[in-house]
Amino acid sequence: MEALALERKAEQNRELKERILQLKKERNAIILAHYYQRDEIQEIADFRGDSFLLAQKAASTDAEVIVFCGVHFMGESAKILAPNKTVIIPDERAGCPMADMVNVDGLRALKKQHPNAKVVAYINTSADVKSETDICCTSANAIKVIESVDAEEIIWVPDKNLGDYVSKFTNKKMIIWEGYCNTHDMLTVKDVEEMKAQHPNAQFVVHPECRPEVVKLGDFVGSTTAIIKYCRESDCQEFIVGTEDGTGYQLRMDSPNKTFHFATKYLVCPNMKVNNLKKVVKCLETMSPQIYVPPQVADKARASLERMLQVK
Numbered sequence: 001m002e003a004l005a006l007e008r009k010a011e012q013n014r015e016l017k018e019r020i021l022q023l024k025k026e027r028n029a030i031i032l033a034h035y036y037q038r039d040e041i042q043e044i045a046d047f048r049g050d051s052f053l054l055a056q057k058a059a060s061t062d063a064e065v066i067v068f069c070g071v072h073f074m075g076e077s078a079k080i081l082a083p084n085k086t087v088i089i090p091d092e093r094a095g096c097p098m099a100d101m102v103n104v105d106g107l108r109a110l111k112k113q114h115p116n117a118k119v120v121a122y123i124n125t126s127a128d129v130k131s132e133t134d135i136c137c138t139s140a141n142a143i144k145v146i147e148s149v150d151a152e153e154i155i156w157v158p159d160k161n162l163g164d165y166v167s168k169f170t171n172k173k174m175i176i177w178e179g180y181c182n183t184h185d186m187l188t189v190k191d192v193e194e195m196k197a198q199h200p201n202a203q204f205v206v207h208p209e210c211r212p213e214v215v216k217l218g219d220f221v222g223s224t225t226a227i228i229k230y231c232r233e234s235d236c237q238e239f240i241v242g243t244e245d246g247t248g249y250q251l252r253m254d255s256p257n258k259t260f261h262f263a264t265k266y267l268v269c270p271n272m273k274v275n276n277l278k279k280v281v282k283c284l285e286t287m288s289p290q291i292y293v294p295p296q297v298a299d300k301a302r303a304s305l306e307r308m309l310q311v312k
Contacts, residue, residue, distance in 0.1 A: 013040055016277040020044055023284035029065035031280070032057055034074065035224050036246035036272035041069045041280065048250060050225045051077070051123045052138035056309065058082045067283060068291070069275050071096045075291040076127040080302045090279035092289040094271045096124055101179035102158035104128050110155055114175055117153035120146055121304065124181075125158060127293045131300035133157070135307040139208055140223035142166045148311045161185065165208035165215055183269045184209035187242055191264040192217050195240045199261055205230060206242030206263075214242065231255055244269050 021044075024031065032054045033045035042048050047057045051074055058066055058078035066087045068075040071094045079087040102125060111119065111132070121133035122142070130136060137145035143166050146154055154172050156163040158179030167174040187210050196204065196217075205227045206218035215221055220230045224247055231239055232254040241247065242263045251260050283289065293301070 013277060016281055017044055019281050020277065020284065023281065027065045027284060027287070028063050029067055029284060030057075030061055030063040031067045031069060032078070034070035034246075034272065035228070035250055036244040036269050037069050037275060038246065038273055039249045040277055041275055042246070042249045044277070044280070045069065050138065050140060050223055052140050052223075053225065054078070055081060055123065055305065058085070058087075059309070061085070065284075065287070067280060069280065070094070071099075071271050072291075073099045073124060073126055076293055076301075077123060077130075077305060079291040079293050080127060080130070080298045081305055083298060083302075086287065087291040088283045088287060089289060089291060090275040090283045094274045096271060098158055098179050098181045099124050099126055099129075102129055102177055104132055107132050107155075107157060110175065110177075114153055114155060116151065117155045117175060118149045118151035119155045119157065120149060121157050122159050122162060123305075123308075127297050127301045129157065130304050131297045133304045135311075136304045137308055138223065140225055141308070141311060143169045145308060145311050146170050146172060159209055161211055161215070162208045164212045165221070181209045183244055183267060184242075185211060186266050187211070187214050187263055189213050189217065192240065192242065195261060195263050199238060199240060201236075202238040202240045202259075202261065203234070203236045204240045204242060204263070207244075210242050218242065228254060231258065231260070241267075243267065244272065246272060 030046040033041050033048050055077045059081040066078050066085050068078050068089050073096055075087050075089045119133040121136050123136050123138045155175045157177040160176050160178055163176035203219040205220045206215055228250050238259045240261050240263050245262050245267045
């Protein structure tokens with residue numbers, strides 16, 4: 001019975017993928033998928049990447065339509081950088097709890113308290129929050145961005161764990177917001193130690209959105225893209241992975257002969273996983289839900305994203 005069900009599902013997926021290819025041609029669309037998406041979504045993507053790479057792709061594509069398979073703030077970033085494109089997402093309920101932990105009113109109040117500070121916002125924020133910031137960053141370029149800012153005080157929003165990590169690489173005073181990523185923040189020292197005991201030859205690679213005491217245990221600390229690159233280039237054959245489990249797709253593609261163990265089975269972002277092939281077909285057929293960012297918000301937010309893209 002199970003074999004039959006799997007066969008049926010595989011056949012259904014093949015049909016959906018064919019339909020997606022056909023719709024992409026008709027709509028002059030490209031599909032951008034974040035590394036945390038389901039395998040089936042990553043398979044059909046024109047580009048897979050972290051939020052930084054996908055923002056760059058959105059800004060430079062010739063396609064008229066961008067299907068953004070990620071969470072809502074990523075679709076907003078694409079729309080801000082490519083205002084003349086139609087940006088659609090498979091499921092508009094794909095939010096980001098961390099992005100929701102910072103709001104415009106709270107940020108404005110903090111800016112009043114620290115008038116000499118510049119605001120660096122993690123890309124994992126809403127368009128409204130981006131419009132109140134001086135420059136955006138990702139986990140891949142956060143340290144470079146902070147060093148590029150002409151101020152000794154930095155208001156950092158919203159991820160306290162990443163803020164703690166980058167604060168170790170700068171002499172600037174960091175005023176850190178109290179947000180966090182629900183998925184990464186779940187990983188504990190106990191989880192990692194148990195996995196290390198089971199796999200003593202494995203290296204632990206970890207995302208800086210994890211708690212500071214977990215990050216300390218890392219043999220390598222870096223963004224999703226940096227983790228994938230490190231594992232691909234490393235001589236080590238076995239890894240314990242401390243980031244969202246969708247990353248496994250690219251890790252296995254790049255390093256088929258290496259072994260990857262996720263540090264806990266709970267490293268799953270439920271918001272990233274709401275997208276599926278059926279929803280991609282539907283959004284291309286109906287050209288909805290579309291991402292809309294009010295022009296006055298988009299103009300201000302675009303300035304902070306473009307400043308980030310200029311940091312080398």
